[in-house]
Amino acid sequence: MTPKEQPDAGANLSNTAGGGAxxxxxxxxxxxxxxxxxxxxxxxxxxxxxxRDIGDGDHGExxxxxxxxILPKLEQxxxxxxxxxxxxxxxxTLISTVGGAAGPLYGxxxxxxxxxxxxxxxxxxxxxxxxxxxxRDGIVLRGKAEEGDxxxxxxxxxxxxxxxxxxxxxxxxxxxxxxxxxxAASGAQATEPLVxxxxxxxxxxxxxxxxxxxxxQSTSLLLRAAxxxxxx
Amino acid sequence: xxxxxxxxxxRNVVNEAVAGFEAAHGDIVRVSHDPIFIARSDAPVQGKVGxxxxxxxxxxxxxxxxxxxxxxDAAVPGAVFTSPTPDPILAATHAxxxxxxxxxxxxxxxxxxxxxxxxxxxxxxxxIDVRTVIINDDVAVKDSLYTAGRRGVAGTVLVExxxxxxxxxxxxxAAVVAVAEKVNSRVRTMGVALTPCVVPHAGExxxxxxxxxxxxxxxxxxxxxxxxxxxxxxxxxxDRLLAPILDDLPFVTGDTVLLFVNGMGGTPQVELYIVxxxxxxxxxxxxxxxTRSLIGNYTTSxxxxxxxxxxxxxxxxxxxxxxxxxxxxxxxxxR
Numbered sequence: 235m236t237p238k239e240q241p242d243a244g245a246n247l248s249n250t251a252g253g254g255a256x257x258x259x260x261x262x263x264x265x266x267x268x269x270x271x272x273x274x275x276x277x278x279x280x281x282x283x284x285x286r287d288i289g290d291g292d293h294g295e296x297x298x299x300x301x302x303x304i305l306p307k308l309e310q311x312x313x314x315x316x317x318x319x320x321x322x323x324x325x326x327t328l329i330s331t332v333g334g335a336a337g338p339l340y341g342x343x344x345x346x347x348x349x350x351x352x353x354x355x356x357x358x359x360x361x362x363x364x365x366x367x368x369x370r371d372g373i374v375l376r377g378k379a380e381e382g383d384x385x386x387x388x389x390x391x392x393x394x395x396x397x398x399x400x401x402x403x404x405x406x407x408x409x410x411x412x413x414x415x416x417x418a419a420s421g422a423q424a425t426e427p428l429v430x431x432x433x434x435x436x437x438x439x440x441x442x443x444x445x446x447x448x449x450x451q452s453t454s455l456l457l458r459a460a461x462x463x464x465x466x
Numbered sequence: 467x468x469x470x471x472x473x474x475x476x477r478n479v480v481n482e483a484v485a486g487f488e489a490a491h492g493d494i495v496r497v498s499h500d501p502i503f504i505a506r507s508d509a510p511v512q513g514k515v516g517x518x519x520x521x522x523x524x525x526x527x528x529x530x531x532x533x534x535x536x537x538x539d540a541a542v543p544g545a546v547f548t549s550p551t552p553d554p555i556l557a558a559t560h561a562x563x564x565x566x567x568x569x570x571x572x573x574x575x576x577x578x579x580x581x582x583x584x585x586x587x588x589x590x591x592x593x594i595d596v597r598t599v600i601i602n603d604d605v606a607v608k609d610s611l612y613t614a615g616r617r618g619v620a621g622t623v624l625v626e627x628x629x630x631x632x633x634x635x636x637x638x639x640a641a642v643v644a645v646a647e648k649v650n651s652r653v654r655t656m657g658v659a660l661t662p663c664v665v666p667h668a669g670e671x672x673x674x675x676x677x678x679x680x681x682x683x684x685x686x687x688x689x690x691x692x693x694x695x696x697x698x699x700x701x702x703x704x705d706r707l708l709a710p711i712l713d714d715l716p717f718v719t720g721d722t723v724l725l726f727v728n729g730m731g732g733t734p735q736v737e738l739y740i741v742x743x744x745x746x747x748x749x750x751x752x753x754x755x756x757t758r759s760l761i762g763n764y765t766t767s768x769x770x771x772x773x774x775x776x777x778x779x780x781x782x783x784x785x786x787x788x789x790x791x792x793x794x795x796x797x798x799x800x801r
Contacts, residue, residue, distance in 0.1 A: 282668070290547050290687050291668050329584060333548045338580035376580060433576045436613035437689050 257356035258407050262463065263317040264308050267324055269459040271301035277455055284448040288435035293336060293448040300332035300340070316355055321348035321365075335433060336449060339373050339386065346372030359401045359410045363394075366414060370394045377432065384430035384442065386449035392417040393457055408464045415454070415461035422450035469669050471769075476666040480523045480543055487530055491795045494534040498561070501554035504530040505540040505561040515633040515642045516540070516562030519571040519626060520555060521578050522547040524665070525686055528623065528765045531796030537630035538571075538794070539564075546665050546768070547672075547687050549577035555585035559594060567595035567639035571626055571646060573618025574602040575685075597639060599646040601625055603655040603776065605714045606683030606691030617685045620728040620765040620774045621653035624788075627797060631790035649784065654711040656691075657774030658703055659684040661732060663767050682706055686730075686767050700737070704744040707775045712752065717777060719753030724760065724788065726776035731766035733773055738762065741773050749777075758788055764796065 274281075274297045281294030304327045311320065321344050329341030350368035351361055370390040379385040396417035400410045425447040430436040435447065473479055480502070487504065488497040496507050503520070510516055519529040520542030529541035539562035544550035559568050568589070572582045579600060586596045603621030607613050625646055632645040659681045662671040673688055675681060680703070683691025698706075717723065727742045729735070738761050746756055757780060765774070778784070791800030 286668070286672065290689065291665065291672055292545075292548055295667060296548065330551050330553045333544055333551050333581065334577040335549075335580050337549075337551055337577075338584050341584075376583075377576070430613075432614050434614070434685075434687075434689055437607055437617070437685065437691055441690065 256406060257358050258317065258362065258464065259356045260311075260315050260317050260320060263320040264311070265463040266460045267301070267304060267308065267320065269463045270456050271305055273455050273459050274298050274301050274452065277452075281448050281452060284446055284451055287445040288430065288438055288442045289448060290434060292334065293452065296332045296334050296336055297340075297452050300328045300337065303327050303331040316351075316353050317357055318348045318351040318353060321345075321351065335377070336452070339377050339449070342372040342376040343369035346375075357407070359405060359407050362407055362410050363397050363401045366390075366394050366397050379432040382428065383432045384425045384428040384435060384447045384450075385432050386447065386453045388425045388428070388447065389418040389421040389450040389453035389457075392421040393453070408461070411457070411461040411464050415457040418450075418454040418457040422446060422454040425450045469664050469666070471664070471666060473666055476669070479666050480545060483523070483526070484530070484543060487795070494793060494795060495530070498554075498557065501557045502550075503540055503542045503554050503558035503561065504533050505558065506533055506535070506538070509539045509561050510564035511539070512564045513566055513636075514539075514564045515566045515637065515639050516559070516564055516568040517571060517626070517630055517633055517642070518542070518555070518558050518562050518568055519622070520544065520550050520558065520582075521573055521575070522549055522687075524663075524768045525766050527763075527796035529626070532623065532626050532630075532794045534792070534794035535801060536634045536790060536792035536794075537626055537797065546667065549575065549581045552581050552585035552588060555582055556588050559585060559589045559596060563594050567597065569629065569633070569639065569642055569646060570596060570598040571622065571629065572598055572600050573622055573686075574600050574615050575617060576614050578618075595639060597643045599625070599629075599643060599650060601650050603650065603653045604657075604685060604691070605654050605710045606656050606685075608692070619655045619657060619686050620726060621650070621655045621776045621778070623728075623760070623764045624653055624724065624726060624776065624778050625649045627792060628784055628787045630792070631787040634790065635787075645787070649778065652715065652784075653776055653778040654714050655774050655776040656682075656707040656711050657684045657686070657728075657730065658682050658707060658772050659688050659730065659767070660697070660771040661769075662688055663731070663770040665768070680772075684767075684772065686765055688767050688770055700740045701744045704741050704775065705748065708745055708748050708777075711775060711777050712754075715777075715779060717749075717752070717754055717779060722755045722757045722780045722785075723749065724758040724778040724780055725749065725756045726760040726764075726778070728760075728765050728774045728776065729763035730770040730772035730774065731763055732769045732771035735762065738773060741775070745775055758785065
């Protein structure tokens with residue numbers, strides 16, 4: 235069964251049905267990216283508005299363009315495609331279509347995530363934490379931001395920490411993703427009182443206070459999409 | 467503000483402008499449409515260091531207008547105010563590579579830096595010797611430890627001209643890099659916005675200024691730097707821009723400089739000359755001699771009204787490289 239033939243039919247039913255889902259597969263990865271594209275399209279104007287407040291007003295535009303460019307490619311996946319290969323496809327597409335800072339940052343995140351899961355056909359909670367950690371580390375490597383700089387790292391790092399904690403206490407994949415999504419949402423909200431130290435918002439100084447970082451918000455949306463397509 | 471622009475479809479702004487550029491300047495450049503970049507018509511020049519720059523569109527003539535003999539080998543336009551992606555930068559790097567290595571001249575904006583860095587990684591992996599010089603001439607950003615650093619603004623034009631001349635005379639890659647770094651280390655810029663600008667696909671102003679307000683210390687997208695104040699006479703505004711420039715390097719009595727008064731797109735030449743007049747007066751009072759000048763719209767922010775002042779500390783080498791022949795759409799002399 236290919237993701238192309240059965241995009242939404244729970245191709246990984248045996249894995250993710252019921253409360254004790256153990257692993258995520260290629261079909262899940264495709265569902266995550268499709269859901270992300272849908273959510274980003276719906277949030278395009280809202281992300282643009284956040285970006286206009288403290289940046290240059292095109293974050294929603296750029297993210298929407300990038301994820302829309304992935305959709306037709308998901309239709310052409312080969313049967314034996316791994317989750318890692320899907321992540322790599324996302325990475326190269328984002329790098330070549332998004333532009334701005336978000337393109338290389340999210341592109342690097344997905345590229346490192348792909349590397350972390352390697353050629354595995356299914357991802358357990360441990361692999362999922364490795365995926366999220368590698369994504370976060372890739373963004374840090376590329377953007378050199380630290381927590382508290384008012385960037386997407388302020389959503390990623392709490393998400394990674396929460397995912398680790400959930401996995402350590404025995405949560406299955408759905409629990410890990412839910413913890414990550416909740417922490418990313420809180421992290422994005424927590425950027426509002428911060429002064430930016432990276433990116434274009436850093437030129438605003440104290441005038442950035444009171445505005446949410448658009449990159450942290452798009453990160454929160456991506457991780458929420460992952461949780462939403464994962465049955466508990 | 468209602469968007470009132472000479473455009474067809476906001477999505478086609480860059481493609482159509484580049485097509486027009488190709489039609490107008492086919493004697494100097496050739497254009498690749500997919501991936502999109504502008505190259506010197508005779509690129510790659512064998513044995514010459516290739517010079518590539520690029521960035522968001524909306525700053526014309528930067529950078530495409532500076533492609534040609536004695537300046538850039540290729541320029542990569544992104545969407546309006548958005549960095550180009552690595553693919554066209556890589557393709558432009560190939561087009562500029564005459565076997566002596568390629569220099570990327572990159573304005574210090576996070577998106578530009580990250581996309582050029584990714585492209586340089588890819589080009590290096592293919593065996594092209596790529597070096598990067600990041601331009602950060604803007605003095606408006608005070609504390610570079612707590613920001614993304616000083617921005618690359620109009621001084622980029624001077625770096626591209628002088629570095630292009632060094633490559634044209636046959637300097638090797640290390641020497642070309644050294645010239646670019648030297649110019650960047652000796653040029654300082656500060657700008658002011660009188661009105662905002664409207665990015666075509668956004669359809670509304672990217673920031674708001676009251677009728678009697680101006681923004682001191684803007685970058686080239688109108689993003690703020692220092693402070694918002696009430697409109698003042700031109701001389702007072704020039705003094706506000708020039709003081710931090712002169713104090714920063716610092717420029718001192720006995721220096722010879724190039725004075726560059728740049729228009730942001732919506733300010734007429736007559737006002738730029740009023741600005742130049744005052745800036746030249748202030749420099750003279752400080753015992754600084756203006757031996758070269760440039761006045762006009764060279765690094766713009768769409769239709770924004772405003773100006774930036776750049777001062778470059780010259781020496782014999784930089785002066786002779788500035789005077790060297792150049793043949794591009796926007797700068798042309800000696801050839």
